[in-house]
Amino acid sequence: SPAHGPSIDVLSSTASVTQGWFASVKNSVVGRNIVFFFLGYVHAPNTTQRTWFCLSDQTLNTMSANDNPAGNYAGFRWSGIASDTSWQCITKDGTTQSITPSGVVPAVDVTQSFTMVFKDVVPSIDFYINGAFITNIATHLPPVNTLMNWVASDINTAAASHGVGIEQ
Numbered sequence: 001s002p003a004h005g006p007s008i009d010v011l012s013s014t015a016s017v018t019q020g021w022f023a024s025v026k027n028s029v030v031g032r033n034i035v036f037f038f039l040g041y042v043h044a045p046n047t048t049q050r051t052w053f054c055l056s057d058q059t060l061n062t063m064s065a066n067d068n069p070a071g072n073y074a075g076f077r078w079s080g081i082a083s084d085t086s087w088q089c090i091t092k093d094g095t096t097q098s099i100t101p102s103g104v105v106p107a108v109d110v111t112q113s114f115t116m117v118f119k120d121v122v123p124s125i126d127f128y129i130n131g132a133f134i135t136n137i138a139t140h141l142p143p144v145n146t147l148m149n150w151v152a153s154d155i156n157t158a159a160a161s162h163g164v165g166i167e168q
Contacts, residue, residue, distance in 0.1 A: 036075075036116040040152060042106040047080040048158040051106075053114050054090075055148035064153040068097055072142035073151075074125050076114045078106050081157065087114075089127040091137045098140040104129045120144075 038053045045051075052063050054075020062069050067082040074091045078084050087102040104112070115128040124138035142148065 033120050034116070034118040034148075036114075036118075036150075038076075038114040038150075038152070039111050040114065041109055041111045042078065042154075045078065045080060045106045045108065046156070047083075049154065049156045050077070050079040050081050052077050052151055052153045054151050055116070055142075056151050057142070057146050057148055058151075059149075060151060060153055063151050064155040068092075070094075072146050073148075074116055074118075074137075074142060075151070076102075076127070076129070087112075087129060089135050089137060091125060091140050091142070093140040093142060096140045098137050100127070100135040100137060102127070102129055102134045104132075104134070 034055070036055055040051075040053050042049075042051060050064070050067060052075060054063065054073050054077070056063050056069075056071055056073035056075070058069055058071035058073065062071060063073070067077065067079050069092075072092060072094050077088045077090055078086075079088075085101070086105050089100045089102055091098045106112070113128075113130050115131075117126040117128075119126065122138070123141055123144075124136050125141065126136050127134045
């Protein structure tokens, strides 16, 4: 792995559904000027894989299982299942997703940085990848006072040799 500090890898060489890994205790509250920063990488992106790096009020299983999962969230998704050609910047208000393609492709085994800045004065979220501003989304935001989990997940419905990693 390309890790520079403590890291976690989730890998599979089987043709089965695998997912990992973490939803911490709910520790971020919308309406509190959240800054989300994540370092992650994809090992072998393919057409049967879905990856999320996000904040969500949902469980890891819920986020992993769908390109448009239930609940409230904001984050980054890459899904070969949804035919994504680049990382997607996504928000959801419990009903409707706002999706903006980033134009940044998953770099195989190369760490990329993902940042969201929640702007509470004028509700919106700025999205950055590798330090470059990508977009500002002001629609379909998670409601104020929503408790959010940090979620990093990867699921593959068929192919072998896939996975993601995170580092700090």
